[in-house]
Amino acid sequence: MATPRILLLLSLFCLPMGGCRDTPGVIPFVDVNVDLNLALPAYNSLNFPGNWLYISGGSRGLIVYRYTLDEFVILDRHSTHDVGAGCQCSVLADGYTIEDPCSGSQWYIFDGSIILGPATAPLERYTTTWIPPVLTIRN
Numbered sequence: 001m002a003t004p005r006i007l008l009l010l011s012l013f014c015l016p017m018g019g020c021r022d023t024p025g026v027i028p029f030v031d032v033n034v035d036l037n038l039a040l041p042a043y044n045s046l047n048f049p050g051n052w053l054y055i056s057g058g059s060r061g062l063i064v065y066r067y068t069l070d071e072f073v074i075l076d077r078h079s080t081h082d083v084g085a086g087c088q089c090s091v092l093a094d095g096y097t098i099e100d101p102c103s104g105s106q107w108y109i110f111d112g113s114i115i116l117g118p119a120t121a122p123l124e125r126y127t128t129t130w131i132p133p134v135l136t137i138r139n
Contacts (some may be wrong), residue, residue, distance in 0.1 A: 007113065027059045027078040027088035027124050032139040036064070039133040046072075046135070052091055052109060058124070060088040062137070063098065065109050074126040074137050075112045081105045091122065 034057050038046050040078040045051045052065040060078035067073050079100035087102035091109060098107045105119035112123035129136040 012057065027076060027080065027083055030059050034128050034136055034137040035132055036135045036137070038135060040095050043125055050095070052095065057137070058126070060086065062087070062126070063091060063109065064135070067110065070130060072128045072130065072135055073110060073112070075109070076124035076126070077107065079103065080121040080122065080123060081117070
């Protein structure tokens with residue numbers, strides 16, 4: 001049977017490394033199931049491309065960014081550098097850069113990709129469905 005062989009290989013691989021641990025840069029899984037009605041005053045700024053907003057959800061909160069009239073980018077605020085520290089990222093004054101105050105790592109708000117490290121992983125991104133006026137965010 002192939003199953004015992006696979007288990008044996010996995011155990012031989014993990015034991016010398018001190019056991020299998022979480023993958024570096026991967027934030028803890030938190031179920032995200034959010035619906036935002038952009039017709040409500042609280043979300044009015046998201047009716048215009050280029051604007052962003054913090055909302056609750058995810059591991060350390062979410063950044064909702066309106067990229068175009070039909071596209072949104074949703075990023076978790078949990079820094080991917082030293083995940084265990086639980087640092088919460090913030091959008092800088094330029095409106096396009098997200099920074100981890102603990103490490104100084106920076107990412108683009110457009111897609112969560114790294115601008116500068118020490119972080120080596122992009123920010124966690126969530127999927128969206130846009131059926132005006134409701135934006136649905138899921139993972």
